[in-house]
Amino acid sequence: MARTQGSHSGITGPKVREAAIRLFAENGYAAVSMRKIATEVGVQAGALYNYTPDKQTLLFDLLKGHMEELLGARAETPAPDDPARALEQFTRFHIRFHHERPEAVFISYMELRNLTPENFEVIEGLRRQYEDQLEDILRRGVASGAFDVTEPKIATMAVIAMLTGVNTWFREGGRLSLPEVEEIYWQMVRKAVMASVGSNQG
């Protein structure tokens, strides 16, 4: 007697993750039903519960996995001692990493409010770890005299917001390549934090 249908392929787990990321990014967590995810994967809704205890945990695991990937990728990159070089590396890394995972990035910003408070705290802790890396670079640059930044925490938030914004408009195949975009943003970041040679109007 044959199985009726469904994947039975042994790779349903990853397919659930992929389908959930895409659907959550497109429609939002609350608007996506377990049935839709199941249809996308090619199984029935009930079968999803072999891979996640519930919908909330599915969202949490996606966000946690994304943040751990981010921190892992950063950890693999040796950080230059020179603050200016470290800042350039951070800038290019952030743009590239976020460009490669637009959907996970989108969810990580948009669906935080759909996490339970306990789950939210975990994700926020991971995010803070990432932000602290940029803040450390800025503080070292201030100490060395390379940067002129009165409020490293604010500059950290400003730079990250600016860089993450690339995902809202950049599309492959447009007028500019990603390396060109990286260079433009790096020049803006560099000028924004560098020690100025003379003051301007303002």
Added chain:
Amino acid sequence: MARTQGSHSGITGPKVREAAIRLFAENGYAAVSMRKIATEVGVQAGALYNYTPDKQTLLFDLLKGHMEELLGARAETPAPDDPARALEQFTRFHIRFHHERPEAVFISYMELRNLTPENFEVIEGLRRQYEDQLEDILRRGVASGAFDVTEPKIATMAVIAMLTGVNTWFREGGRLSLPEVEEIYWQMVRKAVMASVGSNQG
């Protein structure tokens, strides 16, 4: 014979808008039911349909109202001829205006995907009108030699993303006042786009 309950006050319309903005911001459009909005207002769900034909139109009207308020407030402010002064004014205006309406701002960024395609186009058109104002300032500054910006469109997106990011972390009563934050951001924006006196490493 007296009315059973409900507002009957003649101001239910504004209360519906306010409740919807707050609840959509807190929980997301899809996660908020008409019943929840009605409870917040103090009426029954059916009464809401005296004020909006459906939930989608309610969301659309909120976003459209917000964008029109934004453009209206800009239009009331006389724009300086000098590009640097115009940029400073834009920077401070953006931070202040967005600070005063955190919930509407949040919805305007998060709930775009829950608009029908036709409604989305309308909101995007209004947003583009606003962005074009900054882009014009940057182009004028490049023409006058005051700014060093190779890609005004990208700089526009970068500056707006950076400024809007204030809403994600700034809280009244913290270490810094809003005018202080304005000043810090203005200095970063100014340095990022100003014509540099000498080049750096990078």
Added chain:
DNA sequence: GTCTATAGTCGGATAGAC
């Protein structure tokens, strides 16, 4: 590991009384 079937709940929107 997946299926079918179903429980129990909640959703948007409408009809008609007052």
Added chain:
DNA sequence: GTCTATCCGACTATAGAC
């Protein structure tokens, strides 16, 4: 303008067969 009552559909999660 608001109420009550309701239609009808969709949802999460579970139970038990295969």
